[in-house]
Structure formats: structure tokens, C-alpha cells
Amino acid sequence: MxxxxxxxxxxxxxxxxxxxxxxxxxxxxxxxxxxxxxxxxxxxxxxxxxxxxxxxxxxLANIRELNACTTEEEGLRIGALMRLNACAAFERIQTHFPLLSQAIDVISAPSIRNLATLGGNIVSGVGDSIPVLLVYEASLRWMTDTGLTEKKLTEWLEEWRRGQRSADHFLTEIWIPLPEPKPEEESHTVSFFKKIGRREAFTPALVTIAFHGTLNAQGEWSSLAMAAGGGSGTAMRLFQTEKWIRQFPVSRLPLSELMKQVQDEFVTISDVFATDTYRKQAAAGLFASELWKSMRFARYSV
Ligand SMILES: Cc1cc2nc3c(=O)[nH]c(=O)nc-3n(C[C@H](O)[C@H](O)[C@H](O)COP(=O)(O)OP(=O)(O)OC[C@H]3O[C@@H](n4cnc5c(N)ncnc54)[C@H](O)[C@@H]3O)c2cc1C
Structure with missing residues (x-):
């Protein structure tokens, strides 16, 4: 029964x-x-x-225009119905937005990724692609009952968090702006995506983080975006932590304080698998260890 x-x-x-x-x-x-x-x-x-x-x-699977991916001068339009495997393999995505391919490659298993769409992953509200799309400053285009409308992913997630999103609208495409050309020859990109689950593969995320930034020749941040999510919690940009990090040249980033900043700002959930405290600590540890690697391997080493 x-x-x-x-x-x-x-x-x-x-x-x-x-x-x-x-x-x-x-x-x-x-x-x-x-x-x-x-x-x-x-x-x-x-x-x-x-x-x-x-x-x-x-x-929505038979609507052809929702299956296309087009490149424009200023960015990429990805149809909401594009299958995850097709997105991950798309050359322009691999070249300009490699974190998206990385995030998709650890969603479920190949058989699911052959059917699942990027739009479905986003509209689920908890998909692993969301933190990455947040650091790439993605926007979403929706078909509403009065026509097409566009809003930033951050804005839509805020509506989701407040229970205000409209289930009547359908997602038509995801817009990702192309990154600004590197400001100087000497600048260096720091970019990473990490997912922790309860086992190595084919598992829902406990924590998912993404980071995308550019350092100038002096090792200062010219741009920087970071996001965290995981489990059935809604992912979020960590704007306060981003602002805090910008004060320091990368070689002098105080990592233990960074961990505290992340834990203070990241709002997440407790469930039967992990407490919110565990998720905050895990996200903070991942950011700190990945940034530590950047400090070591970038040419600004202490
Ligand atoms: C075994 C298994 C493992 C999984 N593992 C992961 C994982 O590791 N990481 C992860 O992120 N997800 C995982 N998922 C969840 C899911 O497969 C993905 O989120 C997938 O991308 C959903 O896409 P879909 O096209 O199948 O969505 P659907 O199942 O068709 O729809 C999902 C939701 O989105 C809505 N929706 C879909 N498309 C639109 C649209 N264009 N406009 C408006 N609403 C829309 C639907 O109404 C529904 O509420 C897993 C699922 C399974 C079954």
C-alpha cells in the first residue's frame, strides 16, 4: 500500500x-x-x-528553439531544453565556461544526463549547475502569460527562497555573458567547482561550491564571484565574502578568517544526511583549500 x-x-x-x-x-x-x-x-x-x-x-521537449545553443558577441544563449550531456560537450561551453561542463559531468550518471536538461536542473531549484551559473552571472529568460521576460538567476533564486516563484512561467533559455577580456597580459584566472557527496559518484550533493575570479599582475582581484549550495538548500552568491576577499592581495589572504566569513554568510539547511553546521564547514574548507592552491601555484607565491 x-x-x-x-x-x-x-x-x-x-x-x-x-x-x-x-x-x-x-x-x-x-x-x-x-x-x-x-x-x-x-x-x-x-x-x-x-x-x-x-x-x-x-x-517542452518538442519545441525546437528551446534545444538550440547560440553564440553572440557578448555571450551564450543556451536553450533550456538542451540535454546535460550536450551542454557539457558543447565546444563554446568548454572553452568559455569550463566550470559548467565540470559541474554537469558530476550530475548523476550518463544515462540520466542524456535525458535531463539544463533548464530542468535549474528549475528544480537545487541543481548542481546553479552555483556555477551564479558565478558566471547567468540570467534566465521565461515565457510568462504576458510574453517573454528576463531576470538574473540571483533574483529568481531569491523568489524561490521566499516561495514566490511562479510555476506558470516556463524557462526558455539561459544567458551567460562572455567574460571581459583579460585586463592585462599578466592577469591570471582562478576558477574552480567542487562537489561533496556521501560517496564519490552518483550521489546528491551535500555541498557544492564555485569560484571565478581574475587576478591582476600585482595579485589583486580585478573580478571575483563565489557561490555555494548543496542538498535541498538553495544555492547563493556569497557577496559579503567576495567584498571581504577583495581587500587582500591573494598572497596575503588570511585563510582561517576566510573560513569564518564563509560560515557566517552561507545560509544552508540541515537534513537527515548533514547538519547546516557541517555544510558550512565543508564549504568553507573547500574554498580555503582551493584558494590556498591558487596562492601556491599563481606567480604571487609568498
Ligand atoms: C538517479 C538520479 C540522480 C540525480 N542526481 C543529480 C545530481 O547529482 N545533481 C543534480 O543536480 N541533479 C540530480 N538529479 C536531478 C535531475 O535529474 C536533474 O536536476 C535534471 O537536470 C532535471 O532535468 P529534467 O529535464 O529531467 O527535469 P524534469 O524532471 O523534467 O523537471 C524538473 C522540474 O523542473 C520543471 N521544469 C523542467 N523544465 C522546465 C522549464 N523549461 N520551464 C519550467 N519548468 C521546468 C518541472 O516542472 C519539474 O518541476 C538526479 C536525478 C535522478 C533521477
Whole structure:
């Protein structure tokens, strides 16, 4: 009498071929519907009984324009329906946004990544791609009931945290601005992504962190962004810590104080797998150890 597959009531499936058609279907069946992409997460939630099966399921998978990735002079537009494996292998993503490929490569297993989409990973609110997209300053474009609208990922996550996000809107694309050209020949990029789980692979994250910054020839930060998330907690940019780090040339960054800053700012959750204290300590330790490596290997060594 559990909540296993035998109990699932299957929804009516809609497969629109354009964004306008998807919008019309949604208006007709509202509010008893849900958007679907690769359905890797949805199926699991239904099977576990952690989310109800909707009466209508509107799959966005057949909308061609949501599957494309286009490069513009100032950035990259990634269709929300792009499969994770396709994103990770996309040359422009590997070249300009390597942390995104790294983050995707440790999501679940190849069979899931062949079906799962980047949009689904973001809209889940807890996907491992989110910290990386935060440090790359990504924005999201949504189809609302009044047309297309764009908002920063940070802004959307804030709505998510407050329970204010609208499930009526669907995500159409992710915009990532290309990094500014290096200010000087001598400048140096410090960039890393780390995920800690309960085992090495095929496991949900306990903590996920991302960092992206540029050092000038004097070892001072010309730009810097850091983010942390993990578990069912919503990822966040660590703006205060970023500001604090900027005071120090990299060779004089006080790492134990850095750890304290991260723990003070990172808001996360406790669950059956780990306490919030553990997650904060783990995130702080990861930032400190990775930055320590940068201090050692950059040419600004003490
Ligand atoms: C075994 C297993 C392991 C997993 N491991 C990981 C992991 O390590 N890291 C990780 O981050 N995730 C993991 N996941 C979760 C999931 O597979 C990913 O988050 C995946 O990217 C979700 O994409 P999807 O296209 O399958 O989304 P779906 O399951 O189709 O949708 C997920 C949610 O997003 C909504 N949605 C999807 N696309 C849109 C859109 N374009 N607009 C509006 N709403 C939309 C759906 O309504 C639903 O609420 C795992 C899942 C499984 C089953």
C-alpha cells in the first residue's frame, strides 16, 4: 500500500511544438498542469510520492528553439531544453565556461544526463549547475502569460527562497555573458567547482561550491564571484565574502578568517544526511583549500 509505481495515476500528456502553443495549452488546462523537460526528476518524485502527479503534463521537449545553443558577441544563449550531456560537450561551453561542463559531468550518471536538461536542473531549484551559473552571472529568460521576460538567476533564486516563484512561467533559455577580456597580459584566472557527496559518484550533493575570479599582475582581484549550495538548500552568491576577499592581495589572504566569513554568510539547511553546521564547514574548507592552491601555484607565491 506504499507510494510505489503501482500507485501512479498517469497524467494527460501534451507535446506542443512552439512556445505559443505551449502557452495556449497551459491557459486552457490551468491550474492542473506541470511543465516537463527530461522528466528525470519528476518521475523520481512521483515514484517516491514526494510530489503529486499533475492532471496535465506539458512536455517542452518538442519545441525546437528551446534545444538550440547560440553564440553572440557578448555571450551564450543556451536553450533550456538542451540535454546535460550536450551542454557539457558543447565546444563554446568548454572553452568559455569550463566550470559548467565540470559541474554537469558530476550530475548523476550518463544515462540520466542524456535525458535531463539544463533548464530542468535549474528549475528544480537545487541543481548542481546553479552555483556555477551564479558565478558566471547567468540570467534566465521565461515565457510568462504576458510574453517573454528576463531576470538574473540571483533574483529568481531569491523568489524561490521566499516561495514566490511562479510555476506558470516556463524557462526558455539561459544567458551567460562572455567574460571581459583579460585586463592585462599578466592577469591570471582562478576558477574552480567542487562537489561533496556521501560517496564519490552518483550521489546528491551535500555541498557544492564555485569560484571565478581574475587576478591582476600585482595579485589583486580585478573580478571575483563565489557561490555555494548543496542538498535541498538553495544555492547563493556569497557577496559579503567576495567584498571581504577583495581587500587582500591573494598572497596575503588570511585563510582561517576566510573560513569564518564563509560560515557566517552561507545560509544552508540541515537534513537527515548533514547538519547546516557541517555544510558550512565543508564549504568553507573547500574554498580555503582551493584558494590556498591558487596562492601556491599563481606567480604571487609568498
Ligand atoms: C538517479 C538520479 C540522480 C540525480 N542526481 C543529480 C545530481 O547529482 N545533481 C543534480 O543536480 N541533479 C540530480 N538529479 C536531478 C535531475 O535529474 C536533474 O536536476 C535534471 O537536470 C532535471 O532535468 P529534467 O529535464 O529531467 O527535469 P524534469 O524532471 O523534467 O523537471 C524538473 C522540474 O523542473 C520543471 N521544469 C523542467 N523544465 C522546465 C522549464 N523549461 N520551464 C519550467 N519548468 C521546468 C518541472 O516542472 C519539474 O518541476 C538526479 C536525478 C535522478 C533521477
Amino acid at each position: 506504499g507510494t510505489g509505481p503501482e500507485r501512479i495515476m498517469y497524467p494527460e500528456l501534451w507535446q506542443p511544438e512552439s512556445m505559443e502553443e505551449a502557452r495556449k495549452i497551459a491557459d486552457n488546462v490551468s491550474p492542473h498542469y506541470q511543465w516537463a523537460a527530461g522528466t528525470t526528476l519528476l518521475r523520481t518524485q512521483w515514484e517516491m510520492g514526494t510530489a503529486p502527479v499533475p492532471k496535465h503534463l506539458i512536455s
